[in-house]
Amino acid sequence: MPGIRNGSDGERELQQRYGTEERADRFYEDQVRNRLNEHMIDFIRRMDMAFIATSDKHGECDSSFRAGTPGFLHVVDDRTVAYPEYRGNGVMASLGNMLENPHIGILMIDFVRDLIGLHINGTARIVDDTLMRRCVPDLPTQHERGRQPERWVVVDIEEAYIHCRKHIPHLVPAVREARQWGTDNVRAKGGDYFRAKEEARALVEY
Numbered sequence: 001m002p003g004i005r006n007g008s009d010g011e012r013e014l015q016q017r018y019g020t021e022e023r024a025d026r027f028y029e030d031q032v033r034n035r036l037n038e039h040m041i042d043f044i045r046r047m048d049m050a051f052i053a054t055s056d057k058h059g060e061c062d063s064s065f066r067a068g069t070p071g072f073l074h075v076v077d078d079r080t081v082a083y084p085e086y087r088g089n090g091v092m093a094s095l096g097n098m099l100e101n102p103h104i105g106i107l108m109i110d111f112v113r114d115l116i117g118l119h120i121n122g123t124a125r126i127v128d129d130t131l132m133r134r135c136v137p138d139l140p141t142q143h144e145r146g147r148q149p150e151r152w153v154v155v156d157i158e159e160a161y162i163h164c165r166k167h168i169p170h171l172v173p174a175v176r177e178a179r180q181w182g183t184d185n186v187r188a189k190g191g192d193y194f195r196a197k198e199e200a201r202a203l204v205e206y
Contacts, residue, residue, distance in 0.1 A: 006028040006032050006159070007024065007028065011024070027161075031161045031162050032159055032160075032161040033159070033160050033161065034079075034157070034158060034159065034160075035078045035079050035157060035160065036075065036078045036079070036081075036157065036160055037078075040118055040160055041075050041078070043108070043110070043116075043118055044071075044073055044075055044081065044108065044118065045070065045071045045075060046070045046071065046110075047070065047071075047072075047073060047108045047110070048067055048068060048069060048070045048072065049065065049066065049067040049068075049108070049109075050065075050066050050067075050073055050083070050106050050107065050108045051063060051064070051065055051066075051106070051107045051108075051109075052064045052065070052066055052094055052104065052105070052106055053104065053105035053106075053107075054093075054094050054097035054098055054101070054103075054104055054105075054124075055097055055101055055103070056096070056097045056100045056101055057100040057101050059101075062093050062094060062097055064093065064094050066083055068083075068084070071140070072084065072140075073106075073108070074136070074139060074140070076136055076154070078157075079156065079157050080154065080155065080156055080157065081106075081120065081154075081155050081157065082127075082132070082136070082139075082152045082153060082154045082155065083152065083153055083155075084129075084149035084151075084152055085126075085149060085150055085151045085152065085153060086147050086148075086149055086150060087147075087150060094153075095126055095151075095153070098124045098125075098126060098153070099126070102123040102124050102125070103121075103122075103123060103124075104121070104122060104123065104124040104153075104155055105119065105120070105121050106119070106120040106121075106155065107119055107120075107163065108120075109163065109168060110168075111168065111169060111170065111171040112170075112171055112172070112173060114165070115165040115168045115170060116162065116163065116164070116165050116168070117162065117163025117164075117165075117168065118160065118161075118162065118163065119159070119160065119161050119162075119163055120155065120157055120159070120160050121157075121158050121159040121160075122155045122156050122157045122158045122159070123155070123156050123158065124153050124154065124155050124156075125153070125154045125155075125156070126151055126152075126153060126154075127151060127152045127153075127154050128150075128151050128152075129148070129149045129150060129151055129152065132149075132151075132152045132154070
């Protein structure tokens with residue numbers, strides 16, 4: 001935005017070193033916004049997946065994946081989005097990072113129709129589901145596979161900008177495959193697909 005200095009010190013240093021300052025300034029001016037416009041909002045409302053980047057207070061990073069029905073990432077207003085957190089493996093890697101360091105990056109990509117992406121950078125807060133519903137009454141009440149959110153990640157937007165389509169692959173939707181939750185085969189369910197648990201057991205026995 002005009003009057004706002006975009007980019008980290010590291011970005012600026014490398015732009016100067018490699019002579020890309022003019023191109024970078026043009027991108028900041030033309031594409032980087034500090035709020036969502038109507039086209040970004042429409043895009044978010046039809047997305048069914050997002051990639052989440054966080055880091056702890058030491059800068060050690062974690063990337064994660066979130067998915068749901070289209071619009072699972074809820075637009076609260078043009079400066080705020082939120083997504084639900086369900087019961088998982090109990091590690092709380094992303095949420096734990098947010099507790100130490102609230103900075104968050106979200107990338108949504110349309111692999112199917114327009115082959116374009118949207119970045120959102122901002123600061124995150126963790127809000128319990130009950131409180132969130134009191135504050136945002138229009139949150140969806142129907143959830144994928146009947147799951148109920150335990151809490152929400154609320155993101156105050158600092159930057160929103162395009163990810164160009166140049167190298168985005170075109171994917172074709174397919175019928176969701178059956179998940180083998182009824183089997184005793186842990187690998188078939190996906191819980192130990194990479195057989196890390198087997199490896200750990202072998203090391204203990206050794």
